Amino acid sequence: MPVATLDQEAIDNLRALDPEGGDTFLREIIGIFLEDTPMRIAEIDQSLAAGDAATFIRASHTIKGASSNVGAAALRAVAEKLEHRAKKEGLANVTALVDELKTAFATAQTALKALVVP
Numbered sequence: 001m002p003v004a005t006l007d008q009e010a011i012d013n014l015r016a017l018d019p020e021g022g023d024t025f026l027r028e029i030i031g032i033f034l035e036d037t038p039m040r041i042a043e044i045d046q047s048l049a050a051g052d053a054a055t056f057i058r059a060s061h062t063i064k065g066a067s068s069n070v071g072a073a074a075l076r077a078v079a080e081k082l083e084h085r086a087k088k089e090g091l092a093n094v095t096a097l098v099d100e101l102k103t104a105f106a107t108a109q110t111a112l113k114a115l116v117v118p
Helices: 008-016 024-050 053-069 073-089 095-116
Strands: none
Touching: 008 024, 008 053, 024 053, 024 095, 053 073, 053 095, 073 095
């Protein structure tokens, strides 16, 4: 069964952290995520091209954690697979998963933006 794009419980938890009961905190967290994740994906591409497994694994791990924080469940699942595969097998068989990661980010980006549009 496919993982949902967004984890509504995580979104609700972020909303609950806003002291004013609005979406200010949620908007801020999502904004940081949407700004930072493309840089991590670029890091993945660069480290894959350079054969730098340590940087690749670290960038995958960062995306996994950040995705979990904003409730981007499907993206988190792909980043976790990518991190584990790179740890176990190196960078030889990760290209298809990197493509899947980029697609999952695009989907998450659309869904997250829809949450915070006033």
